[in-house]
Amino acid sequence: MRILAELFFMFAKLSTFSFGGGYVMFPILMNELERNKMATVSEMTDIIAIAGMSPGPVAVNAAVGLGYKVAGFPGVVAAFLGIAVPCAVIVTLVASFFFKIYKHPMVRSILNVLRPIITGIIFYAATGIALKNGIVNAAENTVIEKGWNVFVHGNQLFEIKSLILAVAAFFLLLKTRIHPIFIILGSGLLGIVLFK
Amino acid sequence: MTFFKLGAISFGGGYAMIPLIEGEVVENKKWVDKEKIVDIFAVAESLPGAIAINTSAFVGYSIAGIPGTVAALLGNLTPSVFIILVLSIMFAQVSSNTVVKSAFRGIYPAIVGLICYAGYKIGRTSVKDIFSLCIMVLAFVAATFLNIEPIPIIISGAILGVILAVFKTTKRVKNEKRKVKEK
Structure with a gap:
């Protein structure tokens, strides 16, 4: 019961603070998990990968995935409600009111500062995943075994194959209309070739 | 009852959902007019929470009040919840397999690229x-x-x-x- 309440409140908190959609949630989620030890960073990265592959909002998918991992079906319900209830409450309470104040200079000003902050935090999420999975500046236990690691003074600086994959994924998304699902699936196949 | 239709169009998720919702709610069903839906999207993006959830809750609310919100949320999210559940269960069974592990070694960098792209996309409108x-x-x-x-x-x-x-x-x-x- 305690773990379900914990799941619910964690996602309710995340949902309340994630201005700008699902990806903003990940860095906050990672920090929360580091504190409460519900899942390790690499387990959470797996969940994010699966969440990105599935249809539907990425935030809901990640919540459901983590909820299942931590506490099975009851965990799914708790995590899902945690994500959905604050949105529903905020929308119903604030909807009509917010339409009136939405163009108010104070609200504009707050959103003008919040939007670039969210952008910075999303890049922080990407950096965090790269750091914690041995792609850049790996710790001793996260160095990629079959990778082409570049070392400077005994510290791993980056791993070439992963870096190429990350840059390739970014530019494919930027320059083509390939759906992210195929990018994830394709990189999975490449992963089998490159790292097995 | 018609809210279940919203569920069917939720595939694609997040930002990809916006044009789909617009087509369905404005053009097919004529539940809300075109100007109102633009406002709904703008407000849904400014409020905290996942954009897809906010938008569907908003559309549901402006059509049928609080019951509309609940119906839209459930209709919209049930399909994706089921799919992710199936995937999670499948993944739990194969996660220790070395082939799966090396596949995920390839997927991590792609996720980094994906999130950078999400940041870039948001940055184009937020960093002026x-x-x-x-x-x-x-x-x-x-x-x-x-x-x-x-x-x-x-x-x-x-x-x-x-x-x-x-x-x-x-x-x-x-x-x-x-x-x-x-x-």
């Missing part, structure tokens, strides 16, 4: 001038190198927004007073 660029870099540095949690960063951003708004209004009031005096 040097001021917002500085704010973005500051938020990134504070989170990455100073280990400050995202939530306090977001809250201090909101406070900064309030301060700037107050500053601007007092400046404007002063300017207006000066003009009145000059006259």
